[in-house]
Amino acid sequence: MYCMGMFVRRDLWRHLRRCPSKPRDAGEEQGRTRVLGLATMAESTFSQQISQGVWKLLGVMKHDDISVVVKNDWSILQLAQSFFNKHGHDPTKFEYIRQKLREIGRLLLTLRREFSIYSLEEAVKPAYFYRLIQAVQRVSGYDEESHCYQSPSLALKLGHSLNKICEIIHCRAxxxxxxxxxSSTDTFKKLYSSKWSELISHSALVTLNEAKFNKPSTLPFTKDVQCLHQFLEKSAHAAFEKLKETASPQSYAELVKTTLARIIVFNRRRAGEVSKMLLKSFQERDSTSLHDDVALGLSRFEQKLCSHFSRVEIRGKRGRKVAVLLSPDMVDALTLLVSRRSECGVQDTNGFLFARPHCQSHYRGQDSLRAYASECGAQNPEFLRSTQLRKHVATLSQILNLKNNELDQVADFLGHDIRVHRDYYRLPEATTQLAKISKLLIAMEKGCLPDLQGKSLDDIEIEDEISVNDSEASGPDESDAEDDVSASSSRLVNAAASSDVDVQMHIETAAEVCPENETEIGNPRKGQKVCWSTAEVTAVMKHFKSHITKGKLATLTECQQCKTAEDPVLARRTAQNIRDFVRNRGISMKRKSQNK
Incomplete structure (x- = not known):
């Protein structure tokens, strides 16, 4: 009751005689019964009892120095009880609780060995705050020279656990x-709020963020996804027939794994969510027919889809309700698995749909998906994971230009908060910068930014405004040739300053401007501009004179129609060449009017 240490009942009275935390005015002579009574009273007064569920949870922990520390520190046991009060109803969270306890146990072991601090209640005293900081840094592998952590996430987790322990001790006080x-715990809270970020959290977050710099995209390729789909379909069919013929734990496990992987890939669902699907959820799935009034707002194809798929609601992240869609062959496979559970050794008390035989746990979807991704023959099997597949569908759905309500539906099905969906599942940042921001930068370099007034980044088309490929772009006419040549020469000179480029050759190529009446061009070298003949200019001006006069840009469809109508005069010109010609003439005419 003084040091809050954990002792065997029969030895408690011996420790009480020499307890260093014992106050001086406490009685010296106390019998064994009296000591046990005081300890029991202190336990019930200062904190809640440690439940049998917590001891059972700790009983399967690996027996080593860390587990001994965890089981013998009263503050850690109170932390375990706090976790158990929240997550005791979910056995799948027990391993998470044990991990959190082992993390704080490693810290206490370091405090005992290197700083002579023997309990967490002593560690959260304000006088030992900097010792606690040093212990957290050592456990997390902090390098003072580089200011980086080997395990930055561990440092952050320990901070949360210590804050929680301080709150538990404060409530007990x-x-x-x-x-x-x-007063001591209040002071520690103030120190934590003002100094912890400076000494621990900031460096840990910097280490985490730097690890993500220049990280390549891991989105799976569509061909790999199709390959995985086909492989899973064949494997599931073979496993279904095998279990139908012979009921054994091996055939049962094979069908469970293939069906589990198929559901994860088809629904783009988190592997852990599908793995924990309950037998009760599948048996109580929604099998009602489509409501007639609702059917009026759906197309015939959508109505068929509603009758084709079954919908099962499961618990997702943060307790959010999410849906899983099952095709008829998936339902048949799951129905067969349920009917053969007892024959294959699955216990009646196991409530998981994808239950393991002879135990109370379930098969792990991520393990099944990893194994089949390696066997299916995909070029990049390491990208075929539930997280990457979810990001794949969320990212590519942006190409469809979905409305806000449609985007909400996609996010809701994936189990995302819409803000998380927009922040973390948009097109990759590198792709966005290459495809969109670069358009703005090139437009500024070309000097055609005023022509883009009123347009968004999505509205700007590179082929509309900017000639990216000089080999495909048409040559300028006589009126703006001089300006384009000078601009090209300037850019090439600048480029040569940082690379081994033959500047003179590029300048001469850029300066090759032919008169418009030239009709014979031969076979131009790749990268050499092809001059426009008088007949070609006349043919284009016949269709786009008003566009050029008004400074309006031509569309690809209009240019293709012009090319078809003026064949064979424009046979050697592409629709893109015609668009560039109209744009260049419009810019040239605008410059002339401004000079006047």
Whole structure:
């Protein structure tokens, strides 16, 4: 009741005689029964009892120095009880609780060995705050020279756990009306809020962020996804027939794994969510027919889809309700698995749909998906994971230009908060910068930014405004040839300053401007501009004179119609060449009017 240490009942009275935390005015002579009574009273007064569920949870922990520390520190046990109060109803969270306890146990072990601090209640005293900082840095592998952590996430997690432990001790102090302990925990909270970020969190977050710099995209390729789909379909069919003929744990496990992987890939669902699907959820799935009034707002194809797929609601992340769609062959496979559970050794008390035989756990979807991704023959099997598949569908859905309500539906099905969906599942940042921001930069370099007034980044088309490929772009006419040549020469000179480019050759190529009446051009070298003949100019001006006069840009469709109508005069010109010609003439005419 003084040091809050954990001792065997029969040895508690011996420790009490020499307890260093024992106050001086406490009685010296106390019998064994009296000591046990005081300890029991202190336990019930200062904190809640440690439940049998917590001891059972700790009983399967690996027996080593860390587990010994965890089981013998009262503050850690109270932390375990707090976790159990929240997540005790979900056995799948027990491993998470054990991991959190082992993290804080490693910290206490370091405090004991290197700083002579033997309990977490002592560690959260304000006088030992900097020792606690040093212990967290050592456990997390902090390098003082580079200011980086080997395990930055561990440093952040330890901070949250220590704050939680301080709150537990503070509540205990309030209940026991221990003013000194109340003041101590309040002071620690102030130190934590003002100094922890400076000394621990900031460096840890910087280490985490730097690890993501220049990280390549891991989106799966469509061909690999199709390859995985086909492989899973064949494997599931073979496993279905095998279990139908012979009920054994091996055939049962094969069908469970293939069906589990198929559901994850088809629904783009988190692997853990599907793995924890309950048998009760599948049996109580929504099998009602489509409501007649609702059917009026759907197309005939959408109505068929509603009758084709079954819908199962499961618990997703943060308790959010999410849906899983099942095709008829998936339902048949799951129905067969349910009917053969007892024959294949699955216990009646196991409530998981994808249950393991002879135990209370379930098969892990990520393990099944990883194995089949390696076997299906995909070029990049490491990208075929549930997280990458979810990001794949969320990212590519942007190409469809979905409306806000449609985007909400996609995010809701994936189990995303819409803000998370927009922040983390948009097109990759590198792709956005290459495809969109570069258009703006090139437009500024070309000097045609005023022509883009009123347009968004999505509205700007590179082929509309900017000639990216000089080999495909048409040559300028006589009126703006001089300006284009000077601009090209300037850019090439600048480029040569940082690379081994033959500047003179490029300048001569850019300066090759032919008169418009030239009709014979021969076979131009790649990268050499092809001059426009008088007949070609006349043919284009016949269709786009008003566009050029008004400074309006031509569309690809209009240019293709012009090319078809003026064949064979424009046979050697592409629709893109015609668009560039109209744009160049419009810019040239605009410059002339401004000079006047």
């Amino acid at each position: 309030l209940m026991s009306e221990d003013k000194e302990l109340i």
